[in-house]
Amino acid sequence: MKLFEWEAKAVFREHGLPVPRGRVVKDPEEAAAVAQELGRPVVVKAQVLSGGRGKAGGINFAGDPAAAQAAAARLLGMMLAGEPVRSVLVEERLDIAREFYLSVTIDPALPAPVLMVSGAGGIDIEKQAATTPQLVFTQPVEIARGLQGFQVWNLLADAGLPPAAMHQGVTVATELFRLFRQRDAELAEINPLALTTAGSLVAADAKLIINDNALFRQPWVPRTRAHFDHDLEYEAAQHGLNYVKLSGSIGLLCTGAGLSLATLDLVAREGARAANFLESGGANYRNAYHGLRLVLGDPEVKVLLINTFGLVSRADVICRGLADALKELGTVKPVVAAIRGTGEEEARRIFWEELGIASCPDTESAVRKAVKMAREAQ
């Protein structure tokens, strides 16, 4: 779950990390009021989850409240990388002497959290790591042992943090790591970490991604409509479903992420497009109902393609749920199914006897049949 900058900064503030003074607002008058309160030049920043916001014109400087109001009026409602700007963050403008990069991320190959610092902040760190790796300093951290003070001192000194800023830098990096651990983050990033002309470090930007698998023990994580790209994706998340809205005529309901991905590719190979990606996880009766309701409710869908390979989610349990849901939803859209795996005989019997749907022998033949039917339905 990726958080907005203003949400990430609120978390940073709770951890005592230095962030600029300011507030998130939803209308231009409020933006002017915040600038008035701050009593100095401000920066007005569009709150979107996608990257590349600065280049797309999502960050504006304003010298006075009227300019802040104008900037907010321009940004609010604007589309940035396909995402509507629903709110803007109005903050004091920092007098920046130098920018650094600081993050805690995961290296899956180790596997371990890694503290990463660069003397060149405000940049694309992946590009920098690829082109000038000598400027990026990393410290893997053993979870059982935790981050050690000397590791942070080594890293920050190597990255060229000025001696006068070292004590504060060590505090910031140590606390960022603590935040990463306590909040179950996948990424906690400050880019840029600004060294002001007055000599103190401030998190000019903040990025925080919380691990989806840990949301059960991180109840504070916001999951509003704004955190999702599409109404259907938001609704799916309410039912614990991973649904991705695509554009096409074939509605997909598959079991297992890998088989869902492969089916998506096969539909494209046949020259058609899938309306969605949906992995219906678990041997869960209710998931089948909500998943089907979402897929069939998409007006783009002409044909429903069900592809199951029962493992722990047994095919008979999945198909029992799907058959009941299909009956309850009373769809008129044609259904194509390939049913295999654990409990396949019973699952095929349910589909044939109760719905009159014969299972295709394999994925390829089911995909071809669905594509043909979708063309006929156009």
Add this chain to the structure above:
Amino acid sequence: MTLMLPAGGGVVVQGITGRESRFWTERMLSAGARIVAGVTPGKEGEVVHGVPVYHTVQRARRRHPAEVAVILVPAAFAKEAALEALEAGMQLVVWLTDGVPVQDVMAVVGEARARRASVVGPNTPGLAVPGHTMLGFVPVWLDQVWRPGCVGLMSRSGTLSNEVASHIVAAGYGVSTFVGCGGDPVVGTRFVDLLPQFEQDPATRAVVLVGEVGGSMEEEAAGWILRRGYAKPVVAYIAGRTAPEGKRMGHAGAIIAGSTGKAVSKEEVLRAAGVQVAEVPAAVGGLLQGVLQ
């Protein structure tokens, strides 16, 4: 002895008394798994399909020699269960649980490394040696899908492994050992850990790698093969060529971030390492016929 499995091979199933666990315990037993004990705190004295249940792994192991733990407990308790298995001295932990917080996975894999034990998973269908044993959720009794044979199979996905296994069987071959690495970004056993084991395994003549978008496990495998050379033919299929960027596609690990993790770039580096890449799952069979002539 089989690839990955410690000699002796007594198995303890943690979380054995759950409804799904009972079903799969029965399936594992009939597939040949030597399950000697089960664990559920508070259920000591019960018996599941003839398997005695204990409060803890340590108590089970006092009575029944065992080296392998199969973990079937919910995500919120999965870290503790895995640490319990490692502390009790298990050499291999098959971590089937889906939805484990990534920081818990890192902690467990770190602990396993320190104890020189192996972890497969989490979020894995487990592993199987058709005709010999099965630890996890692999329907080895479906003989159109799984048969004993000479092809080593490793995968990040459960359902897709079955799809590919069915094409291996349709091409006239079978599977020597199947290992599901798991669909999470952080897992205990990666493709690079399995490649040398398959290379040394006398029962394996060729290796099939089933990957997907996201992460770098396929790139690491290609790099390893390129550096070291590989004594056996390798065939790969990568799912997700048409997956959009920046979206999590089912598995926590299946996400394309910027330019990294794309299916086509994985296919390119694998080809550069001499790996035969199948465009569709069904093509795996034909490629195997080519390399195993």
